[in-house]
Amino acid sequence: MKMDKPYLLITNDDGIAAPGIHALVQELLKIAEVVVVAPDSEKSAVGHAITLSDPIRVTCFKKANHWVGHAVSGTPSDCVKIAVGALLDRRPDMVVSGINLGSNAGINVIYSGTVSAATEGTILGIPSIAVSLATYTEPIFEPAARFASHMVRIVLSKGLPDGTLLNINVPNLPESEIKGVRITRQGMANFAETFDKRVDPRNRVYYWMNGIKEELQADDDVDDEAIKNGIISITPVKYDLTNYNFIPELNNWLPEIVKK
Amino acid sequence: MKMDKPYLLITNDDGIAAPGIHALVQELLKIAEVVVVAPDSEKSAVGHAITLSDPIRVTCFKKANHWVGHAVSGTPSDCVKIAVGALLDRRPDMVVSGINLGSNAGINVIYSGTVSAATEGTILGIPSIAVSLATYTEPIFEPAARFASHMVRIVLSKGLPDGTLLNINVPNLPESEIKGVRITRQGMANFAETFDKRVDPRNRVYYWMNGIKEELQADDDVDDEAIKNGIISITPVKYDLTNYNFIPELNNWLPEIVKK
Numbered sequence: 001m002k003m004d005k006p007y008l009l010i011t012n013d014d015g016i017a018a019p020g021i022h023a024l025v026q027e028l029l030k031i032a033e034v035v036v037v038a039p040d041s042e043k044s045a046v047g048h049a050i051t052l053s054d055p056i057r058v059t060c061f062k063k064a065n066h067w068v069g070h071a072v073s074g075t076p077s078d079c080v081k082i083a084v085g086a087l088l089d090r091r092p093d094m095v096v097s098g099i100n101l102g103s104n105a106g107i108n109v110i111y112s113g114t115v116s117a118a119t120e121g122t123i124l125g126i127p128s129i130a131v132s133l134a135t136y137t138e139p140i141f142e143p144a145a146r147f148a149s150h151m152v153r154i155v156l157s158k159g160l161p162d163g164t165l166l167n168i169n170v171p172n173l174p175e176s177e178i179k180g181v182r183i184t185r186q187g188m189a190n191f192a193e194t195f196d197k198r199v200d201p202r203n204r205v206y207y208w209m210n211g212i213k214e215e216l217q218a219d220d221d222v223d224d225e226a227i228k229n230g231i232i233s234i235t236p237v238k239y240d241l242t243n244y245n246f247i248p249e250l251n252n253w254l255p256e257i258v259k260k
Numbered sequence: 261m262k263m264d265k266p267y268l269l270i271t272n273d274d275g276i277a278a279p280g281i282h283a284l285v286q287e288l289l290k291i292a293e294v295v296v297v298a299p300d301s302e303k304s305a306v307g308h309a310i311t312l313s314d315p316i317r318v319t320c321f322k323k324a325n326h327w328v329g330h331a332v333s334g335t336p337s338d339c340v341k342i343a344v345g346a347l348l349d350r351r352p353d354m355v356v357s358g359i360n361l362g363s364n365a366g367i368n369v370i371y372s373g374t375v376s377a378a379t380e381g382t383i384l385g386i387p388s389i390a391v392s393l394a395t396y397t398e399p400i401f402e403p404a405a406r407f408a409s410h411m412v413r414i415v416l417s418k419g420l421p422d423g424t425l426l427n428i429n430v431p432n433l434p435e436s437e438i439k440g441v442r443i444t445r446q447g448m449a450n451f452a453e454t455f456d457k458r459v460d461p462r463n464r465v466y467y468w469m470n471g472i473k474e475e476l477q478a479d480d481d482v483d484d485e486a487i488k489n490g491i492i493s494i495t496p497v498k499y500d501l502t503n504y505n506f507i508p509e510l511n512n513w514l515p516e517i518v519k520k
Contacts, residue, residue, distance in 0.1 A: 047308030047337075048370045055458075055466035077307070077371075078469070086455035086467060107383060110308045110499050111337075116370075123367060123450065154516060163448060164503045166510075181517050183510045185502040188423060190383065195346035198315075206315035207346060209338070234517075236510055238503040239370050242445040243424045243496040250426075250443045250496055256414060257441050257494075 006032045006156055009083050009092035009121070012100060013076045013113025015042045016061045016069060020099035020133065023141035025068075027149045028096065035092070036061075036069025037083035039076060039113075044102075048116040049075045056082060076117035084124050094152060095121030098131030099144050103169045105134075105223035105233065106187035106216070118165040119239050127155050128165045130237075134227045135172035143178060144170035147232060163240055169223060169233040179230040186235055187222040189215050266292045266416055269343050269352035269381070272360060273336045273373025275302045276321045276329060280359035280393065283401030285328075287409045288356065295352070296321075296329025297343035299336060299373075304362075308376040309335045316342060336377035344384055354412060355381030358391030359404050363429045365394075365483035365493065366447035366476070378425040379499050387415050388425045390497075394487045395432035403438060404430035407492060423500055429483060429493040439490040446495055447482040449475050 008028055012021045016038035028034050040059065051074040061071040070087055072079045080095055097117040104112040114130045121128030131148045133139050147170055160166065167186075171178060192215075196208040216224045226233040268288055272281045276298035288294050300319065311334040321331040330347055332339045340355060357377040364372040374390045381388030391408045393399050407430055420426065427446075431438060452475075456468040476484045486493040 042313070045310045045312050047306070047310070047376065049307045049309045050305045050371055050469065052305050052469055053302070055460075055468060056455075057464070057466050081453050081469065082455055082467060085453050086457065107499070109501055110376075110379065111310055116307065119370065125450065151517070154513065158513065161503070161506050161509075164506055181514065183507055183514065185504065185507070186500055188500060190385070193341050193345050195316075195342055197346065200315075204317070206317050207342060208315060209310065209312055209341065234510065236503040236506040237501045238506075239367070239501070240446055240448060241369055241497045241499070241501070243421070243498040244445065246421050246424055246496040246498075247443055247445070249421075250494065253414065253418065254441065254443065257411070 006093040007090065008032045008034045008152065009095045010034050010036045011038045011076055011079045011097050011117045013039065013043045013046065013117065014101055015039050016071045020101055020141055023145045024096065024099050024148055027145035028152065031149055031153065035088060037072060037079045037087060038069060039079060040071035040073050043075050043113050045111045046075045046113045047111050048077055048119065050077050051075060058087065076113040077120045080117050080120035092126060093156060095126050095128035096131065096148060096152060098148065099141055100132035101139055102132065102136050103134035103227055104130065104132040104167060105169050105227060106189055109167060109186050109237065115167055115237065122163060122165045122239065127160045129155060129168055130165065131168045133170050133172055140172055140174060143175040164236050164238045167235045167237045169227050171227055171230045173230055177230065178232060181232045181234065182226040184223040184226050184233045184235045185221055187217050187224045189217045266353040267350065268292045268294045268412065269355045270294050270296045271298045271336055271339045271357050271377045273299065273303045273306065273377065274361055275299050276331045280361055280401055283405045284356065284359050284408055287405035288412065291409055291413065295348060297332060297339045297347060298329060299339060300331035300333050303335050303373050305371045306335045306373045307371050308337055308379065310337045311335060318347065336373040337380045340377050340380035352386060353416060355386050355388035356391065356408060356412060358408065359401055360392035361399055362392065362396050363394035363487055364390065364392040364427060365429050365487060366449055369427060369446050369497065375427055375497060382423060382425045382499065387420045389415060389428055390425065391428045393430050393432055400432055400434060403435040424496050424498045427495045427497045429487050431487055431490045433490055437490065438492060441492045441494065442486040444483040444486050444493045444495045445481055447477050447484045449477045
């Protein structure tokens with residue numbers, strides 16, 4: 001029997017106690033049955049890590065005595081895999097990952113646990129979206145949560161192509177100040193990390209990785225540029241990493257490659 | 261002054277003590293100056309994780325009293341970032357990641373620390389290749405090391421397109437039994453993970469993620485299929501995850517997205 005309400009798997013990379021996931025759950029409960037399976041602690045910048053060498057623990061996470069969801073001692077990718085593979089009694093209609101504190105745009109996308117959880121849903125054949133809020137301070141989650149709910153309804157009705165998720169970034173503005181929605185591409189602007197070299201009390205050297213500074217591309221169709229201008233950015237993201245355009249040229253290299 | 265020999269940064273995800281990286285270094289020393297900056301322990305399936313919340317330590321790793329390289333308390337991505345950003349006194353001409361024990365093909369590519377290290381080099385604008393050996397048992401590293409060295413010379417002379425690395429998988433065969441080289445695409449066959457549920461001595465439940473089984477695609481141009489047939493696979497991999505083909509259709513959705 002088809003349930004009347006859609007069944008949504010909610011996860012994130014900021015951890016199950018993060019306010020962003022609760023704002024998302026509160027909004028999505030208006031239109032759907034939801035189940036939360038999220039990391040038991042912050043797992044930012046874990047990329048597409050999965051846990052193969054350690055046991056994975058799952059505990060019940062409660063807030064003010066109300067059951068919130070399953071807290072997983074693993075990465076966002078682990079959460080989606082173990083939810084679908086072991087914890088849920090039926091297949092979710094969608095995976096919604098977020099709301100992340102901080103944008104996931106440009107090259108950051110490849111380090112993002114938020115996006116990797118949605119990628120995992122996509123790999124499992126479940127339509128998936130990732131939602132991030134472009135701020136680290138004074139977040140206003142509600143507009144992003146309402147937009148996520150709106151996009152869930154659209155994706156449920158239209159579907160997504162195989163192997164593709166939507167990566168959504170929302171400016172941190174009241175709803176009335178958001179200037180629109182734009183379909184974008186992932187920015188490719190380079191990073192400049194710095195390493196802060198220090199000495200600990202036992203005279204051992206250590207480093208902090210710091211200041212992922214971006215020289216943003218100013219092209220209108222780039223994700224970061226939309227966000228900077230107060231526009232919601234939607235980028236279709238796929239997990240086929242093949243550079244098809246370079247294959248003909250590589251085939252031209254083959255005679256030299258084979259002749260050793 | 262341009263050095264006569266190329267200067268290569270070598271890393272991996274199996275850790276600085278793994279035999280695969282030593283086979284690679286031994287071979288590349290014949291044609292290049294090399295510096296090894298690799299994780300201090302195994303970091304398989306860490307994907308594109310980077311270490312922002314913990315200090316990163318760097319120690320000297322020696323083998324039989326000979327200095328091998330810098331051992332880093334982080335991920336393969338961290339290794340490339342800290343090598344270029346803090347440890348090396350000049351920019352390497354290439355990044356070579358491997359030789360990984362086990363293939364990195366199909367969907368596995370997105371979980372691969374080996375590939376992510378090469379991606380990191382690519383992001384930094386350094387031509388990069390990842391090299392994996394398609395076995396977990398009784399590895400024969402020498403043919404893969406020699407092929408890696410051959411490809412380093414070709415890439416140094418021809419260059420690679422912006423944002424693209426080469427993901428190389430070598431069958432575990434003596435050189436005389438390798439059947440050729442093929443330019444391939446990343447296979448997209450789905451996974452089927454299982455979760456082995458157990459109870460620990462204190463009666464707490466835990467899970468092992470197990471058996472990433474693949475239903476391989478049998479298409480000739482797929483990475484896994486080449487490897488299975490004893491052929492070296494070279495896939496051009498890029499880190500722009502945008503699904504450009506879906507952008508026009510998403511733009512058709514915009515009126516419905518904007519009308520809330």
